[in-house]
Structures are given as C-alpha cells and as structure tokens.
Amino acid sequence: MKRSAPPLGAPLDDRATNIVVSLLERFWLSRVVRADYADERATRTPHDPMALVLTRREIVARDKDVVALTFSAPDGDVLPGWQPGGHLDLHLPSGRRRQYSLCGDPQDADRYRIAVRKIPAGGGGSLEMHDLRVGDTVTVRGPRNGFPFIPYERALYIAGGIGITPILPMVRAAQRLGADWHFVYCGRSAETIPFLDEIASWDPTRVTIRLDDEHGVPTADDLLGQAPAGGAVYVCGPPPMIETVRLNFDRSGAAALHFERFSAPPVRDGTPFEIELARTGDVLDVAADESVLDALVRHRPETAYSCRQGFCGTCRVAVLAGTPDHRENRLTAEERETSMLTCVSRSLTSRLVLDL
CATH class of the missing domain: 2.40.30.10 (Translation factors)
Structure with missing residues (x-):
C-alpha cells in the first residue's frame, strides 16, 4: 500500500x-x-x-x-x-x-x-x-x-468502486472544514457502485461520476482534470486507476499525491525463482509476474494472508536460506535478516528456503 x-x-x-x-x-x-x-x-x-x-x-x-x-x-x-x-x-x-x-x-x-x-x-x-x-x-x-487525511485547502478525491470506503470520510471532513474539493467517482455501472444515495446529497458541481458502461474507461484527463494547482490528490481504487493517476500526476499541477490500493500492486521486472518449504521439502516455482504468496496459496489454499500489500504482517514467514528482495516497509532491519512478507517481497537469489 x-x-x-x-x-x-x-x-x-x-x-x-x-x-x-x-x-x-x-x-x-x-x-x-x-x-x-x-x-x-x-x-x-x-x-x-x-x-x-x-x-x-x-x-x-x-x-x-x-x-x-x-x-x-x-x-x-x-x-x-x-x-x-x-x-x-x-x-x-x-x-x-x-x-x-x-x-x-x-x-x-x-x-x-x-x-x-x-x-x-x-x-x-x-x-x-x-x-x-x-x-x-x-x-x-x-x-x-496508513492512509491519513490531511486538511488541504484544495483537494481532488478519486475513487474507483469499493475504493470509495476510505474516501467517503475524507470528503465529509473536507466539507466540514470548508475546503475547496472535487470528487471523481468511477465504476463499471450505476448498478455496481455503492453509496450513490449519499453522494446524490452532495453539491453536484463538485461531483463527477464516470461509469464505464456509459463513458468508457476513464483516461488520465478524466481522472485528473479537476486536480487543483498546488493542492492534493487522493485516490483509492483498482491498480489500473492508481497507475494512471501516478504516471500522469506530474503534469496535473497538483503538489501532493496520496493513494491506497485495495489489491496487490503488479509485479514489474520480476524474474522467476524457487521457494523450498523446509518442513516438507516441497519446491515451488514462483513466476516472474506473481508473488511468493501466490505460489504458496496455489500449493496450500489454507495459507494465511490478508492485505496482500505488505502492511498487515499476516503472511510473514521465517527465511532459513537465500536472500529476500524486501518490498515492504513494515519489518525492521533486524526482522528482515530472518523473515519476509510473502505477499509483496521476492528473492534476490534463485531459491529461498522458508520455515514452512
């Protein structure tokens, strides 16, 4: 996240x-x-x-x-x-x-x-x-x-589908503070996006609703067109939406970007490697575009996990051999010497031996 x-x-x-x-x-x-x-x-x-x-x-x-x-x-x-x-x-x-x-x-x-x-x-x-x-x-x-609201004088709030849940209280707070805000809400259709009744009570000049079945998939201009010069952008939604905002943010004129994912970030520039489960001797392949957790769940559907974003710690596992490529910010330097979060971190070596 x-x-x-x-x-x-x-x-x-x-x-x-x-x-x-x-x-x-x-x-x-x-x-x-x-x-x-x-x-x-x-x-x-x-x-x-x-x-x-x-x-x-x-x-x-x-x-x-x-x-x-x-x-x-x-x-x-x-x-x-x-x-x-x-x-x-x-x-x-x-x-x-x-x-x-x-x-x-x-x-x-x-x-x-x-x-x-x-x-x-x-x-x-x-x-x-x-x-x-x-x-x-x-x-x-x-x-x-992990996604704190800051009371900017000018802010754009963007939500995709269920990504509206953390954004709702932020917009309410901006309203109470008298901030200059705009809200862009995207989804597949009016049937699928929640909380439309509440949003209908907001100032319609500050709300833009974009539905894929009516308007097509939103472009960077659709998402960031209302970004305030010198202000902030908050976005929560599916990875493609977040990536569109991230990649085009610099030309929006806004000064600060805050975002939260509701699903795992895509693996980029990955290389395949193996994980060995020390307690059973099983060796599993981890593909270039998947996480260690993906491989574990495929082999053991009962594997415990939660956020898939590297912040909750549910998927933490001890590493007995090999060098993890840590891609989270939860573990301390000392903890990273002996463990990893399988949902986001990968490997710098051809094989990791896990205490599983």
Whole structure:
C-alpha cells in the first residue's frame, strides 16, 4: 500500500505513519471530530483485540453485492477514536483476517461502519463477511491508519468502486472544514457502485461520476482534470486507476499525491525463482509476474494472508536460506535478516528456503 510521503509516492512505515497521525490529531483533528481519545489510548493499543457485535446490516449497491456493516461494543460503550483513512483488522470465525476501511463518521463514537464487496472467486473473506447477521460477534483490532487525511485547502478525491470506503470520510471532513474539493467517482455501472444515495446529497458541481458502461474507461484527463494547482490528490481504487493517476500526476499541477490500493500492486521486472518449504521439502516455482504468496496459496489454499500489500504482517514467514528482495516497509532491519512478507517481497537469489 502506498501513502503520502516525501518523496512523492514513497510508502510510510508504521512508525512514520504513527508520527504523522499523532501530529494531525494534535493540531487539527479536533476541528473534524469532537471525541477525546486521550483516556482510551492510555489503556489500549490498536494491537489489542475487541469483541464487537454486528448491529446493522445494509445493502448499499443496486446489484446487492456491497453490504455496509455496523459494529458496536456489546455494552454500547464508546469505541476507540479513528481518523479518515483508518481501517480495522477483522478476525473472522474461519480464522481469516481481513482489513476493511472505515466508511462511517468519526463523530459516531459508539460504532464502526465498513463496507464489503462480495467477490465469489476471491479468498473467501468477502463471502464470510456477507454471511454475518445482526447479533454476530467478531474480533476486531485497530483502528489503524496508513492512509491519513490531511486538511488541504484544495483537494481532488478519486475513487474507483469499493475504493470509495476510505474516501467517503475524507470528503465529509473536507466539507466540514470548508475546503475547496472535487470528487471523481468511477465504476463499471450505476448498478455496481455503492453509496450513490449519499453522494446524490452532495453539491453536484463538485461531483463527477464516470461509469464505464456509459463513458468508457476513464483516461488520465478524466481522472485528473479537476486536480487543483498546488493542492492534493487522493485516490483509492483498482491498480489500473492508481497507475494512471501516478504516471500522469506530474503534469496535473497538483503538489501532493496520496493513494491506497485495495489489491496487490503488479509485479514489474520480476524474474522467476524457487521457494523450498523446509518442513516438507516441497519446491515451488514462483513466476516472474506473481508473488511468493501466490505460489504458496496455489500449493496450500489454507495459507494465511490478508492485505496482500505488505502492511498487515499476516503472511510473514521465517527465511532459513537465500536472500529476500524486501518490498515492504513494515519489518525492521533486524526482522528482515530472518523473515519476509510473502505477499509483496521476492528473492534476490534463485531459491529461498522458508520455515514452512
């Protein structure tokens, strides 16, 4: 996952992100949300689990493939505060772990809201989320924030499909702050994109909706045409959309780019290599255009993973021999000497021996 940084587009690790978010909370967040987080942070960290109850389930796309889920504490107590761009780690009954962006209102201190698109051919997490019913309990960690909202005076927000979930709270915050904003929302069709009812209540002069079945696949000009000179661009959506924005950002006139992926970044300039599973002796081929995790899941469908972007750590594995090509910013230098994240990192040697 990529976030705001210097240099432009470079990822922030968890420590840098925590520093950024702490400064944002101190100097401006009180203008956006009114909750006092100090007491909660003194007794709890985002790593500590919470058991939350599903209190509301709502279909938010016309094709019925996106469900908004609202979770609350069993006793109705106040929950740890969060900022626009934040997400939750959900530990599902099956043992799967998934991250979902918070798309509710930070001022609703007693509830968290997320939205999930059903992906029948995915890893099973979305289907399990869609099967949850009001009254079900799930274990949650967080909130965390790797995509922090910064209150620019002028900003363009771009979302593709379910990528709207972290963008929604950002646009609401920009509205409250009186910022000069514009929102570009893209999707396959009006049937598939969620939250159209809410967006219909926004200032129509600040909203552009582009649908593939009506307008074709958006071009760089379609996406960045409203980029403010000297301002910022936030984008979340499928990899092709993000790549279009990244590759054309320099000529947009905007000064800062922030983006978050909802799927793995494409492998570029990769070379094939092998992984050996030390506990079984199995040797697997990793193709030039796939991740170590892809090869592992093909061989062992039960392999644990979550974000596929190198930030959650679920797929971390010990490396017994070989030299990984680390392509994440979560692990420390010391941790990188003995382990890797299989979802994004590759190999500098022809074979890696993993403790699996």
